Amino acid sequence: MEIKKVGVVGCGFMGSGITQVCAQSGYQVVVSEINDELLNKGLTTIDYYLTRSVLKGKISEQDKDSALARIKGTTNSKDFSDCDLVIEVVPENIDLKKEVFARIDKICPEHTILASNTSCISIFELAKATNRPEK
Numbered sequence: 001m002e003i004k005k006v007g008v009v010g011c012g013f014m015g016s017g018i019t020q021v022c023a024q025s026g027y028q029v030v031v032s033e034i035n036d037e038l039l040n041k042g043l044t045t046i047d048y049y050l051t052r053s054v055l056k057g058k059i060s061e062q063d064k065d066s067a068l069a070r071i072k073g074t075t076n077s078k079d080f081s082d083c084d085l086v087i088e089v090v091p092e093n094i095d096l097k098k099e100v101f102a103r104i105d106k107i108c109p110e111h112t113i114l115a116s117n118t119s120c121i122s123i124f125e126l127a128k129a130t131n132r133p134e135k
Helices: 013-024 036-055 061-069 094-107 123-127
Strands: 005-009 028-032 071-074 085-088 113-116
Touching (some): 005 013, 005 094, 013 028, 013 036, 013 061, 028 036, 061 071, 085 094, 094 123, 113 123
Parallel strands (some): 005 028, 005 085, 028 071, 085 113
C-alpha cells in the first residue's frame, strides 16, 4: 500500500516534529489538536523550525513553503477520514490513547494503518480499542 496522506493526532513537541518531518518528506499531513490555541502553537513551532533550517542553509525558502503547504491543521477528527497512516502522539495515558484509537478507527478506512508514539504503553492494549488490531 502506498502512503500518500498522514494524520498526526497531537501537535505538541513530538507531534509537531513528526508533522514537520512527514511534510518535508513530501506527504500531505493532517495534524489535530484539542483546541485552536494548542493547534496554532504547534503550527507556529513547525514554522519556527523550518525557518531556522532556512537560515542555517539546510533547506530553501521554497522547501519551507512547500512543506507548510502540505500541512493542514484541524480540531476535527473527521479530517482523518482519507488518511493512509495515522500516528497518535497524545500524552502517555492509556485511557486517552484508547479513546483516540477507538475514535480514529471509526473514521478511517480499513486500509489505514494506525500507529502510536508511545514509549511505555503496550501496543497490544491500544490495538484492542480498534476493530483492526493487526494494523
